[in-house]
Amino acid sequence: MLRPIRRMYQFIVDKPIKAAEILNHRYQVIDMIGTGSYGIVYLCHDLQNKEYKVVKQLRPSKRKNRNEIKLFEDEISIMKRLKHKQMPLFYGEFSERGHYFYAMSYMDGVNLEDEIFLNKKVFNEEESLLFLAKIIKLVDYLHNNDMYHLDLRIPNIIIKENEPYLIDFGLARQVKSTQFRETNSEELKLQDYYDLGDILLYLLYTTYPLKTKKALPWTEELSLRQETEAILKKLLGITEPYSTIEQILHDLYKAVRAFENSD
Template sequence: MDYPLRQGIVWAGTYRIEEFLGMGSYGQAYRCTDLRSGSTVLLKRAKPSKRDTGRRLLKRENDILRQLSHPQLPKWLDWTVHRREGALVMEYIEGINVEQAILLQGRTYTQLEALRMLLMLFSPLEHLHQAGYVHRDIRIPNVILSEDEVHVIDLGLACRVGEKDADGPEERPSGFADSWGPVKYRMRQPEQASDLYGLGHFFLFLMYAGYTPEEGQEEQSWEEELAIDLEVKSFIKGLLESRWDTASEARKVLEGIVRHYSSGNNE
């Protein structure tokens, strides 16, 4: 039912499917050519198996994206219907995501590099929050590296701050099957602190990219395993423990930390 659309299909007489990019919990993404302009765009359709829930979430993502205007977020382009099925069309951002950089290219990050990337992510998140929304899915696959800039993508789980039943009944947790269950649950709460929590885990992923445990070493907490300075540990714990109510408050603290480490030999 969720088999990807074939390459070469023209959606609504306008968007030619060039490449299937991937599938998430509720949607499928495709790189397309706009036959009117020749430009490359991203087309997102709901997974057919998700039926009404998938269609509802895609329409919500469309409505949110239309209200945003930030260079580090995808630009809304169109809502188009093909054979009674709607699809969201947005700017296609060239580059690779952080997950690919780490797993496929072997990229690692120093503490300062990770902090600087974290700081760059605050601007699009503050824009989103100021518009009244929260992303709820800040993870390494959803951050694109494009030249010297980073972009936040995939607003498929974004919702209005404080929105009740944001995901519908099938997303309500009924127990945690693995250690990531509580992390996902916390990240999905419809509040700004959820994105700050996601940023905390994002930083830890960057740092773990360069971590190799000693042979026979038992698993420990990130505070014990990673070589992170005390001031930085305190900041990351603050993100994970909801020390700040808004992204702006956390950003100001991080700016001071980055200035401190940028001015010395603390790489």
């Protein structure tokens, strides 16, 4: 009974900020562009430098819960550490009338989900492997800085000029203590690897002709080279999983070279 009541409370309380309202005497709301379990995201016009910015708000229904505020603060801590041109740049945090916000750069482009399902973008097997390699390099940056995205999904990848950009770090974790790093980072790393496998499946399925309504395993539906199938099975934990990014990239490039040699 509590869950329906909670949903009703969120529906009533989590009203998005109206267009044209100004936040922090600087960010004029243009539109709401996304919602998640913990946040509401707005495209804004920065009145100081005339640029587009994105402002994320902790859901009003969460703002009186200390644990929820802590999670939002943890997200801000990660955003402050991101120094990569293909990830959002942090511009500052602020509170207003008891609500919590932070501002970041606007990643201009189309998210991968829309590219696949609305724009009907197609990736053949070789293109899928090469595009995944680009995403993996972004994940490598995070892991090298003891950060784990933990929500690598096609809606959280923006494509601009055929380059991927990572967004939405709401579920991301950073490892601070040496003890925690040794005991838990492996699990976090494997979660990101699993998500990479899921993304690769989405890319590969863009060329799959729907012939039957009967759902079959991807191993039966997709006609893949042995190298690609082996990569997927390791990413998804079906066989012995990868232990490093270097191993994944090695196998990816080996699979791509096999395509080139067969031409």
